[in-house]
Amino acid sequence: MAQQITLPDIQFTDYDVQKILSESLVSLQNKTGKVYEKADPDRILFLALMNEIIQLRVLIDREKKADLLPYAAGVMLDYIGSLYKVERLQAEPATTQLRFNLSTQLSTASTIPGGTRVGVQNADGSIYFTTNQTIIIPPGSLFGTVPATANVTGESGNGFSIGQVNTLMDPLAFVASVSNTTETGGGSNIESDDAFRERIRIAPESFSTAGPRDAYVYWAKSASSSIIDVGLSTPNPYEVVVVPLLTGGNIPGQEVLDAVYESVNDRTRRPLTDLVKVQAPAAVSYDINVKFYISQDKAAESQTIESNVRQAINDYILWQKSKLGRDINPTNLIGRMYAAKAIRVEVVSPVFTEVGQLEVAHETTPNIVYGGLAND
Template sequence: MQRFPDIPAPELVEVDSEASLARIRQQYYEKTGHYPDVNDPETFELEQLNYESNLLRDDINRSAQQNLLAYADGAMLDNVGLLVGATRLPASSASTPATVTLVTGHPDFVLAAGYNVLASDGQTSFVTTADYAFSASQTEGEITLVATDPGTAGNGFLPGEITQTVTPNDWIGAVSNTGTTQGGADTEDDDSFAERIFLAPGQFSVAGPYDAYKYWVLSASAAISDASVESPEPNDIVLCAVLEGGIIPDAPLKAVILETCSARDVRPLGDRVSIADPTAIETSGEIRVEVYKANASLANQIEDAVRQEADALAYKWSGKLGRDIVPQAFEAIGQKKSGVYRCTTTLAEQTLNNQQFPLITITAVDVVLVDEEEV
């Protein structure tokens, strides 16, 4: 995959199957005095030799491309990242704030790290990762619960859905999460890692450039899908982040972002770094797909495909800050389908700033049959 389509693809060795086969046949003729014709038995062997040699050329070109950010993947991308001091982010665990209700008459005590609570599905486990001290005068306290297994499975539990205590404690009467769990992410994928590698050289500056701060925000957690940096006043740096699916980071994740971007070897002296919540710009609209009557049998298939692709595009955009709402992108989804005369949408075009992200709901996909002779 070419991540930078405007950059021409490098080619160490030319791959031209017809030219190489002609060259092999000519060399065979020069050595034997017989030019192999289409029906000659040796032609099959020469064609097989040509096929294998072109596969080798393809491998040579691919191996060369794997040294470049535009093409590298997997372990090769990891090695490219090392050239600029960037490493792939590991999977992260979901977390949530929670409240513990204490038993009347309890003494001073410390709730040790590892206190285990199950979510409502009876399978997803959350634990405390720090010790919490409670005095005898407290009736309740605040803790943070972190999923035991990294990944996205711990995301999305609503307040009050993590209550099943596993670790016994005589002084805790009840526990319940007060926020929706978030922050869980799988190991950083190739494209996200490649974007951070592209931004990584900015981290070497001591002047606090835009790319440097964006790099460090994205490096705080693999769950962060996009970030923006603003400087409304000299030395005032306002960071903004959004998670995949248009989720706004909660307090624990924002604290991690601030900690990452305020480290002594990251934040330039004099910069005042803060973090702001992004604003969701909610909008909705319908998509109308006009299908030729001759393709009426494809109407349901077209409707399902347009719905699926439109929802996927809306979901992708929800994780991008400053992503303008461009209705033509949704119209193009239906327009490119075979048998479609015209595709339109009621979505309105909107320009967003770098602290806004779109939350687009496609309320309906209407398929209308039209007569070829009438359009």
């Protein structure tokens, strides 16, 4: 990865409220020769005006920071991206492959029109997939397969397993059934500020076709806003393996892998000599078996603390699988549980485990036990 320069926080204006009010009041009293008591109307008016000035200082600082990549957000980040010809990735719908099965062999071709809708089982028609093109099932054949796209953008169309998209909403003659042959995937929400900011940061790497590491990372992330991390390896000379990871530590399906492959293999981006492959990360499974106690002194808060500890464990699980190559680290888990005010933590598993750069840690069903109240 390209080295990221670390810079100190910057503040364009001073807006320490107490300091400004105190110094301004002293300055006013020195210039007027008058001591302003707390109930003095002139003092109250002066302080009210100074508060307005302080708010202006805060606004100036915030707006000036918005010109800088580390602080920019929203539309200001879009403007910074435009300087590098980088656009925020918009929300995308999920996709899948649909198989239409005929009730009998026909002597003539059967047409499945483009735009045919197939709903998700038990979804009440709120989410459905539409065929992308018209297909012709030849005479004598019993089925045909066609790509389809969800009616909604975002991640809500992801994760429907094989066979779960099976409700034909536009009845067709001789079609007995329909179902998806691949798990639905590839749907993504609009790119977040953090993800967009990172792509802008590494955008200069994409200006070269000499094969810099971050160029492959940039173009892989450009394939979908649901990609949060990209691993790379070169197992053989001139061979590049690209491994994307999705939001929430999810393993990408074939639709996302295909999109990444198309993005990194564009002839204007890939060096002619590179053989680029795209594959899903390997999951390294680990158990969570923990028991925790809450201080006897905090019995009145025990329900809240128990909830916070359980949330801390969930946050750890998400943290653990949100980056490729992140070693399974029980110390991080214990620290989070103590920070949530557990008084004692007993961890049977996980144990420290190294995770390869093209792998991601995935938890099995957690076993979390609240042991009750204990003495400090």
